[in-house]
Amino acid sequence: MEYTDKAIGIDFGGTSIKMGIVLGKQIVAELPSINPKHHPEPKDLIRAIADQVKVAREDHDDIRAIGCGVPGFVHTPTGTIHNLTNVPGWTDIPLQALLSEATGLPCVVENDANAMGIAEWKLGAGQHFKHLICLTLGTGVGGAVIVNNQIIRGAHYVAGELGQTSIHYAGRLGAYNNAGALEDYIGNNEFAADSQAAYKEAGIEKDIEDCTPAAMDALASHGDEIAIACWDDFAKKLACAIANCCWILNPEAIVIGGGISKAGDTLFVPLRKHVLEQLSGPFKDHLKILPAKFGNEAGIIGCATLALESIED
Template sequence: MDDTPRTSIGIDFGGTSVKLGVCCGGELLHIDTPIQTANFHGPSALIGEMAARVAALRQQYPDIAAIGVGVPGLVDFDHGFVHELTNVPGWKHVPLKAVLGEKTGLPVTVDNDANAMAYAEFRYGAARGLKNVVALTMGTGIGGALVLDGKMYRGTGFAAGEIGQMSIDYDGVAGHYGNLGALEKYTGNQQIAEHAVRRYAEAGIDKELTECSPKAIAEAAQAGDDIARGVWGEVADWLGTALANIAWLLNPD
């Protein structure tokens, strides 16, 4: 295997936005303006915009050799086939690797975004030199990834590490796949904001969702807001429950 660093484009496909960056050997060289996911209806239009951005970046960095895409959902890693994105409507059974590769003329690797993040940390970051690692991503949804005995563990159907679907309340809110008490239905960005609005309302305070983003709640908690501190405490309890179960099950480094 040739480990010589090559300039490449990384695409972080999120439920809210798609971000492109140029990197080489673990060093980030450039961050492009995010693409707002909601502005593009369906895979074809969004993939077309990705390809256009790639073409523009190749004008600045002509030695770009490959593209890596991390997506928040179920991905057939071997074939670069996106089975489903839980937080992006219309993305089912999309041959992303083949289509983006054809449009750009570059080799494309597609993986679950949490897997991509975990592998980057394993090779270059906080988990370098470790053998057993659990990674967690938080945003629109909750993702996760596993490195076991020094190798990415994907599971039989490429669904291993989907920590956001872990049940933390057997009588709780149903997740995307129907399981009750799914973690991401409590700790996703939108869910945290909705929970904060409810807690403020219980105290007789009217708040809009836009005022209760996780960032806003964190800042309010640091400033001494008791309601915000209570919300963060509940979020920490939910996350802690999931992570404690994972720690006992897998015994990671």
């Protein structure tokens, strides 16, 4: 599908709400970001967003819709947010209706990981696949599942929370009392803490800032054996979750985005190995494990894409 109209994509974060005007695969103009902490009440934050939209339309009068990606559970038919995981006070907020009323534009609201998945599926690394799983790796782990060219939403529109699936029935206790949740093993903070512990076990003291994914990628690239082992352990944990998804859904491809995916071969070489050794026959034949195309822009692009499709529908 060709996207020839403009839309605004909005990516909600705990410390920054990023906004951009999107045309096709490109963010043609970035709007000033908004700090949600400066607008603690939902109505005030919505007004601040609406003010930015109004200014943007002065230079881009052909903007047709708005899409919002939020880190939480969304009732997508109505665009009502059940709750936001990193912005307090946002419980049962009808964001779609409120923002549409404040701006005069059609609006859609989507889970942020689904927005990333939509960008990659429609326009990015996954655009040639009908059966696709997208993962975004950061502080947490988000997921989007596409089956037969349809995003899977579930009975109550909250399917795809792959970060909450278990890789150990008696493992670390997650935020929802779920043992062994994937994101409690491979989130940025957990990866850094586990890496720091690995160095300490080897008699090497490192600050946590020296064990971030970016720092560990650099160390592994220079042949640091502990860093290489930490990445291999990370890949094994992620591979366990991916293999589970493959056995259930038999996808054609896995697309991985988020900051950790920037590690490139440091991550993807051991990850492909550990995934494929846990699968057989048609579950692994021709399976692609790919880095995402759009990086941090995926959420904005995916939201804008979804907004345009909603008005076409």
